[in-house]
Amino acid sequence: MNAPLVPFGKPRPERADAARNRLILLEAARAMLAEHGAEKVTMDALAERAGVGKGTVFRRFGSRAGIFNALLDDSEGRFQEQVLSGPPPLGPGAAPKQRLIAYGRARIAYLFVHHTLVRAALDRNRPAPMGEVSMTLPHFRMLLGRTDVPRRHLDGLALQLTSALEGPLMLYLSREEIARTPEPDAEDPLADSWQELVERVLPG
Amino acid sequence: MNAPLVPFGKPRPERADAARNRLILLEAARAMLAEHGAEKVTMDALAERAGVGKGTVFRRFGSRAGIFNALLDDSEGRFQEQVLSGPPPLGPGAAPKQRLIAYGRARIAYLFVHHTLVRAALDRNRPAPMGEVSMTLPHFRMLLGRTDVPRRHLDGLALQLTSALEGPLMLYLSREEIARTPEPDAEDPLADSWQELVERVLPG
DNA sequence: AGCATAAGCGGACTTTACCCCGCTTAGCGA
DNA sequence: TCGCTAAGCGGGGTAAAGTCCGCTTATGCT
Known part of the structure; x- marks a missing residue:
């Protein structure tokens, strides 16, 4: 009652x-x-x-995007699990800098494999999915928190690194020809310059 | 004939x-x-x-976005002129690193002032405008070319810095409440962490 | 001035995401 | 087993972007 x-x-x-x-x-x-x-x-x-x-x-x-996001959820979950409890350097155990690099490479590979779905899941009514759609931002924030980055720059840098990683990917994956190529290349240059960026941002 | x-x-x-x-x-x-x-x-x-x-x-x-881009063109042109031939550090004359920092700050200020138009000019059918819509990418590439960044990383880093600068802005400007606020704040934290990023990427 | 022609124009038409709301039914409690 | 009720369902309706194509007219040539 x-x-x-x-x-x-x-x-x-x-x-x-x-x-x-x-x-x-x-x-x-x-x-x-x-x-x-x-x-x-x-x-x-x-x-x-x-x-x-x-x-x-x-x-x-x-919404339309919701369908593709649902389709993506499975593999996204598996990806997250690798990051949260898989072996280093992607998972816990390695130094933050190494984990950042590994995360970027893994994310690039992941998005390339699922590029069809990822493209489709882009919500045409929302400019950038970055906020909620992935764990990238909070993960980066956590990793940076374990470095000597000053606290007041944590959020800013995490956001910028997230954008630096996902922005070029989105841009690249948006290109028309990618949609028709089963296994696109150009994955490595992206990954390499990601590593370069991280090494510059976190020297030593 | x-x-x-x-x-x-x-x-x-x-x-x-x-x-x-x-x-x-x-x-x-x-x-x-x-x-x-x-x-x-x-x-x-x-x-x-x-x-x-x-x-x-x-x-x-x-397209719909085209209208708002046309509306934006005026001031965009004036902005570009400041960058291409205005006084340093935004214009030519200062060190590349200082120009990068100045460009970021200027761009943030510019986008904040015109946030209504900028929001409206986002093409809902294209994920990221970064490619053509602004001079940011080529300008960064040029500036990085004058530093000791290895040539093979020029394009990658320029693209990532562009994303790092514009991504957070887009994200921030997408937020609903911004649309209703004539003069939003939070411009400074963004600019400060941009400066922090650039100083880390280009040490010395 | 007269003409040929391609640029420009208009608005009906199509497509598609998303909304609305009355009807149906699964699932629960007695 | 029998109702009650809210969740779920269906599909017609709406709004808005973008396309099409036959008509109109500015403009350059003679």
Whole structure:
């Protein structure tokens, strides 16, 4: 009878039909992506293919970008796990500088492998995904916190390094020809100059 | 009778009616921007206000973002002139490192002043404007070329510094509350950490 | 001045993301 | 087992960017 002490503490689990539809939609999106490419995955087409109403698609994923982000979540999780508890230098144990370099290289490789999805997941209504979409910023902030960088510059430098890493990637991945190349090259120059940047920012 | 030696060397100047319409459209856009804010400046509304057809709007500016970029062009030109031939340290004459710092500070100030237009000029169909929209990248490349940065890292570092400068700005300017604040603060922390970054990248 | 022609114009049309809201039904408690 | 109710569903509706194409007209040539 009483209201629960923590209101909405258990916000009613996802209904079975909702879960089923989510899986169906995700699978349909994956298939359409593989068959016809990202730009053919329109909300109408996806809804029809999955055999649900358009409203359902939006209810589940919020926006077009949401679908691709959901598709990306799996591998993103695995990537994060490598960073948080994998072997050094990507995972804990190495010096901050080495981890920064390793993170950049890993992130570049990761985004290149998933470039199709990454491109599609760019929300056309939001200028830069950097804020929430990845762990890069908080991770960098943490790593810089373990160096001799003055505290008052921690946030600024972390933000700038994040931009320096992801900006060029976004730019590169935006180029049209990349979309059609299964395994793009030019991954190494990016990684090398990332390393150069980090070594200059954190000397010694 | 003969075809000109340089074909399209003089590609027929803009017709008078076209020029007139461009000015009318620009003025209408400016007015609508001031009166109702950027998101109310739709292509239909703009065309109607200017008394032209929608096709004309697109012919002149290519896209919605094109209008705001055109509006920005004036002041952008003045900014570029300061950089190319104004007094040091922004203009020529100072050391590359000082010019980098000065450029960053000036660019931050500039983008803050014009934040409304800058926000509106972000093309929602293109992830990052960095490529063509500003002189930042080539300018950085030139400045780095005058330092002891190894030649093979010039392009990479220039691109990363450009991202490091403009990325956080875009991110910051994207925040909702900024859009409503005529004179936002938080300009200084950004500028200070930019200086910190440059000093670390170019020691000595 | 008269003409030929390509630039310019307009607005209906298409496409697509996203919203709305009345209907349906899963899941829970009695 | 039977209702109750809120979550879920569907698909028609809206808004806005961008395209198309037949008509108009400025402009340079003669």
